[in-house]
Amino acid sequence: MVSWSDLCSDALGHIIGFLSLPDLQSFSAVCRNWRWVAKQNNCSPAEQLPWLMMKEDASTKKRKFYSLTEKRHYYIDIPELHNQCWIGSSFGWLFIVDGKFIPRLFNPFTRECYKLPLLPKFEEDMLQERLVKAVLSHDPSKKSDFTVLFLYRINLTKMAVWRPGENRWRCIPCMDHVADAIFFRGNFYLACSSDLFLISDVGSNPTMKLVMPLLLSGIEYLVDFMGELLLVERHLTNLGEWPHHFHVVTKRFAVHKLNLEEKTSSECKDFGDYAIFLGTSCPLVVNSQLFPGCKRNSIYFTDLGIKLYPEVYGCDDIGVYDFPRDAIEPYYPSEIFHPFAEPPIWLTPNINKL
Structure with missing residues (x-):
């Protein structure tokens, strides 16, 4: 036998x-x-449904994750994340920075790590506020020739790129306000102020080129939706009274499909069987039919951290937006408090290696 x-x-x-x-x-x-x-x-x-990565457990120091599929928590000991700031994830890799301004790309499930060149130094107590976003061109687990695009703030928004083998960041002049960045069809794109830009010649002499104008009226995300570029606007509302109870939460979303060839945009209200995951990580698109309990034609979102009284509200702007009903529902127990210093982020388990 x-x-x-x-x-x-x-x-x-x-x-x-x-x-x-x-x-x-x-x-x-x-x-x-x-x-x-x-x-x-x-x-x-x-294919894995994104997990919600949250704060460390105070007693065990283990990192807490929430599985939407199973509706349960997992506690994983990841010493590499102790005392680290992060600004989201891309392809399941976290972009983390320690108190000495040393950035790393880190896969928390395989423990693979890339040490990146030093960042420009600024006030350590403002580290989380200065870090804006990091975007990968490719999954480092599958392609060694990848590029990291990093956005940070020192007075104005600044932008830099790095590729394996380089010993420093290459800075790129950019606009004051960068809403979002994405790697799409072989190029990096930026939503800046009221325009969409393409970054050309990333490997040698990175420069910005205007692609088309945009009409921005909220918090913006650029999303690669099955080979089409979407601009998703997140509209907020204040539940309190200024200035004593400034409590900003998400009210609704609006989605526009961008036609780069014709330089036009059109409203989009139907994702079909797909769901979009938004937050400080790079946007994720999944087929809801592959995952029991995942809502189709919806947007799952996490907190942006726009609050004057974080000790009161924490990171509570978490939910799923149902497009057909124009309604927001919870997907996580609302009574659980999320510290403002560690907002939950989406992380797709990248487990090509164990």
Whole structure:
């Protein structure tokens, strides 16, 4: 009789293609042979729904994650994230910075890490406020020739790029207000003030070129939606009275499809079976049919941290926007308080290696 541990690697690799992250971890713990198969790059796990990464547990110092699919928390010990600031994620990689202004790209599930050149120094107590966004051109797990675009603020918004093998950041002149950045169809694009720009010649002499005008009226996100570029506007409202109870939360979203060739935009109200995940991380688009409980034609969002009284409200602007009903619903228990200093972010488990 053949033992389960003796199943051929091809069969085991096929099984892995249907497993979520928790199931894959259990799979790899069965025996040495199964773990070896799970570690092979040619055995790709199933597409993963983004997890919500939250603050450390005060008693255990373990990082807390929330699985939308299972509606449960996971606590994972990740020492590399202790005393680190982060500004979101891209392809499942976190962009983290320590108190010495040393930035890193870090995959919390595989512990892979890229040490990046030093950042310009500014007030340490304002580190979180100065970091704006980091965007990857490609997944470093799959392509070694990738580019990091980093946005930060020192008086005005500044922009820099880095590629593996370089020992410093290359700065790019940009506009005062950069709403968002994205890598789309082989180029970086920026939503700046009232225009969309393309960054050309990233590898040698990065420069900005005007693509088309934009009409911006909220918090903006650039989203790669199945090969089409969307501009998503997040409209806010204040639930309190100025200046004593300034409590800003999301009211609704508006979505525009950008036609780069014709330099036009049109309103979009239907994502079909897809859902978009927005926050400080790079936007994510998933097929809701692959994940039980994931709402179709919706936008899942996390807090922006726009509050004058964070000790009172914390990061409570968390929900899912239902487009057909123009309504916002909770997806996470509202009674759980999120510290303002560590706003929850979306992180897609990147587990090409274990």
